[in-house]
Amino acid sequence: MNIFEHGLDQCQANYVPLTPINFLKRTADTFPERIAIIHGKEHISYQRFQIEVNRFASALVKRGVKKGDTVAVMAANIPAFIEAHYAVPMTGAVLNSLNTRLDAQALAFILDHGECDVLLVDMAYAEVMKTALALSSRQPLVIDIVDPECTQATARIGELDFDTLLNEGDDVFDLHLITDEWQALALNYTSGTTGNPKGVVYSHRGAYLNAIGNALVWSLSDVPVYLWTLPMFHCNGWCFPWSIVAVGGTQVCLRHVEVNSIVAKMNEHQVSHFCGAPIVLNTIMNAESSLLQSIPRGIKVMTAGAPPPAAVIKGMETLGFEITQTYGLTEVYGPCVASEWKSEWDDKDSDERAALKARQGVRYPTQEAVDVLDPETMLPVPADAETIGEIMFRGNTTMRGYLKNETATEQAFAHGWFHSGDLAVKHPDGFIEIRDRSKDIIISGGENISSVELEGVLYQHPAILEAAVVARADDTWGESPCAFVTLKADYVLSEDEVISFCREHMAHFKVPRSVVFSELPKTSTGKIQKFVLREKVRSLFG
Template identity: 55%
Template sequence: MSKINHYEVDLDKNAANYVPLTPIGFLERAAAVYPTRTAIIHGELRYTYAEAYARARRLASALAARGVGIGDTVSVMAPNTPPVLDAHFGVPMTGAVLNTLNIRLDAATIAFTLDHAETKVLITDREFSHVIKAALEIAKAKPLVIDIDDPQYTGRGERLGAIEYEDFIAAGDPDFAWTGPDDEWRAISLNYTSGTTGNPKGVVYHHRGAYLNAVDNIVSAGMTGKSVYLWTLPMFHCNGWCFTWSLAIVGGTHVCLRRVEAAAIYASIETYKVTHLCGAPIVMGMLINAGAEAKRPLPHPVELFTAAAPPPAAVIAAMEDNGFKITHLYGLTETYGPATICAWNEDWDALSTDEQAALKARQGVKSPLLAGLDVMDPGTMTPVPRDGLTMGEVMFRGNLVMKGYLRNPKASDEAFAGGWFHSGDLGVIHPDGYIQLRDRSKDIIISGGENISTIEVEDVLYKHPKILEAAVVARPDEKWGETPCAFINVKAGESLTEDEVIAFCKANLAGYKVPRTVVFEELPKTSTGKVQKFVLRDRAKAL
């Protein structure tokens, strides 16, 4: 007779002891506990937590009145401004999914995204009206367009929709009775990643993961109610690494920054007593190399979390000499942004600055709420030796991994093969358990924190009538981390200049994807005719 497990008898989940996790509730609590505390700063605008909660509910109410609900997508094209923060709570309050668009994308890519996501509502800042107008002309999707007329923007962008954002939410109910998801596995947001082949892939996040990663940020960053977070990281990047939801947990303050410039960053740190900010290595370079007119001595230590292309140890050392405390993170869009942290070991305090910087340049260990991280042989799915030398693929497992790719089961199955998420990044694991990237198996270029598909750029180059062959690789760059470098073989009897190639690319690609360097030569190939990109990468590094 089998033994009865009494811990599983008459102890079921019910409404009193189980509620699906969702980050939406963080804002509700903050409004109740810290109603008069400043939640958002944007230029002259100030919103308390009570006001921020009311704005999110107004947005949810106004969207619901237009028929937005479960299974619908609301896309947002805007810089780091209050409406984007509103949307991170207001959109999921309706059960809909938030899709924040990369403001640097070209019209064709945006059109693809709107169609693939089946966008029902598009909230767009006036600054991007030119590219959005072109995208809407191409796209099959015909969303309701709502214009953001941000007072901080003084350019000439036009209004594309029938209603302005503030007017739209003004009609909403500040007491809108939202409900959380009936299942924490429901989608909360959709973020597109460039990948390496063809069109972008739609990465789907769930409420559970967003909740846990938001909490993870607070734990990892040591944030409190006195924390002031400066938005140098784009909110469209993995939902701002989930910091869009994090600050409400402790009642910290968001400082919006429409344009990421060194003078504005230093001024914000001084004026608003900023304690935390995040960004790609390009932000660090910007701060280090700022002119005397922009740079100011830090009035207090500032925590800076960096991820994207691995930062050079020298850059980390220079930042710390300027008063910033650097923490290196690593992750992908598929892991809600950074899922590893180069956690500091007090035994390293006695090391020299250069030695400390070299340790900080590693990608680190799993963040507190990530279940699994390892470097593995993708063929055997066994961990590589922890010797800091043997390369394998970095793999993740746990609640901080995406649901999967929208409408792309083949890609999802490949990504989750063997019960782990395959990053496609090659690295080593050191004896102390810290991982370090060595190469990128997918040939992705990370420039200023943006992923660039070499295949996408090559496809454009091949459209040029004078180009016979083209290959694109990353070239190291002190400012951007990496930039695209194009190697081109011109057709016999034709002539072509670097300026002509760049001009052609500018007409067909988003600006950040355009090659900064063009080299004319025959491409090295294997015996089967495959371009040897590792050879080209070495040549690009030597330029």
């Protein structure tokens, strides 16, 4: 029997487009009195959360927002930003989360390129957005978000404030504007360290699936209390505004990522989960001992953004945190690869555990394919933990493409895979481990040297706070490693001592031939700007 000949077609009863905004209605219906959001002294129930989202969405529609419009948000991690992750896509519009660390010129480019129609501005960022609007050709409806937790007094720049907008809306909003799960839900811009940022377009389907993937790989159960240390503008907070609602958890807002505030929130609200780049974990590890002693044990941490050195993972676990290492990019909705733990590793010592957890891991259940391929032949590399290839993705949690950039989209999707640009090896157990960005690998005397591997060794030194490695020209070897090192407070270290330490812990040809002590330049998302370091190398060494 051929079932396709019997009229079993898609209909309203058996098909509804996947969208993460449906998570809220289910949780609000089931747990209306449960606390959804905590911000300062304010505790917002799921019932109230749903009503405010309905008001937000219906007010936008009354103001003329329609399917395909762009609604941009420039805000800290506050309730209005969480609500925007539901209200904006409910209208069929596209949510454009703006990076709060960008300058006015970059923001103006994004407003123009993304064709901003409505702009919500947290008053802490009013000045930079005022300048960006003056540089932009767009004239969006500007709405001020006046947050009681914001201590920066600035002049209003909007036509109205957020509370006034909500008062224009209705408690019930039931327009069915999501007609296709391939509809654009969000627009996120890459860091743009070497030129204008690229606009990455997310679909409702992809966001739904990656949000579910987060819940599956990170054991989001038993009503998690999630602390917003991760910037919500970064890949839509790695899809966690939707993941936490899907499981009925509580989101604790945090305006400033500062270690005293982080620890205070952990204790005050019995935080169970938080996300952060390795730099955030390093900041916590190096806090004052009296503060470290007050941190509750057993808090689950998801880290991504840059490969965390095993020493950082070991240090955090010594403090009682449970680390899950993940990997992803803006183009794949944030993390979609996780270092899944296996019970047979439980008896390994702390160094072995940290080394295993430092590997990027295996694909989420919601990402169809992730592999390490030879970019020339497009064949998988051997699973020998040595052969380097490029990490590539294929599946539903891969972006729709780059907005208004067909050439970049075609290049990214060449041969039917998304090319990450990250170089990695594949272990015999199938776990992948990053060795470098393709542009960061150091080729010395014909041998490949992984800057990530060398950085991992440097982080093991008790005096080193941060480290980054780039190539420098070498008359003998073509290239050799140059290490940039930031020391911990009250420590003194010489170049020879750093080099000697490295020689004790790795093959001698991989050891840096020069060491520069300095602060490390970082992108707006906390990643080290290696292109700045390369320029510094050229100025120092020619």
